[in-house]
Amino acid sequence: ASVRQFNELAAGLDNAVVVNVSRDLPFALARFCGAEGLENVQVASDFRRGFGDNLGLVQTDGPLAQLLARAVIVVDGEGTVLHSQLVEEIATEPDYEAALAALR
Template structure:
């Protein structure tokens, strides 16, 4: 898949995840520096929102939108993953009143980025993407946003999360 950042092509590390794939595991950090893996949300439907940096306009809007929607998504765990440091994520969430989703940091290993094919080699950021994973760890929805600075299709992602069995 071709992805650009501000119109310039970028190289994504890892393999693209597709609908029907078993969700790859990952090792990221929570705001308290504890390690979080896919297994930590086992048995739940997950909507994983991937952003380059929570401190930028589109990423802020994306995170706020999914925070608002999270309260209407019964039984869905909403995760936002970026390479921002856990401290920055925690500070931003506190300042913005983000309480309905969990922010996770992939700064340490780029484990999520490489396992989901969203690590931008040239920038050490994550490409914008949305994944929905069902309670048996099967990927049921994928959106790799072709231009990293653009918004994802919020409605499709939310609908996909609501319709997971």
């Protein structure tokens, strides 16, 4: 759900690129974006596990173990992290306004 929301928000932003990172395989991500009409989001597959492992975003237990936790990271053009949020519960939406505020 959050990638859909960021897709809508990104439509009005000219200074940002939204990247959705998932452990899904690239072909599955492409199929999902096509089915959902996600045109303002770039997707990246972490099926080789480098991104999530390096950033500490991997869920370690429960039915979603080894999948990525829900997180939002806002990075500027220089590579500086302007905002980050690790959402505590996977079913909880991230703070969209805080992410957008970091872009202003």
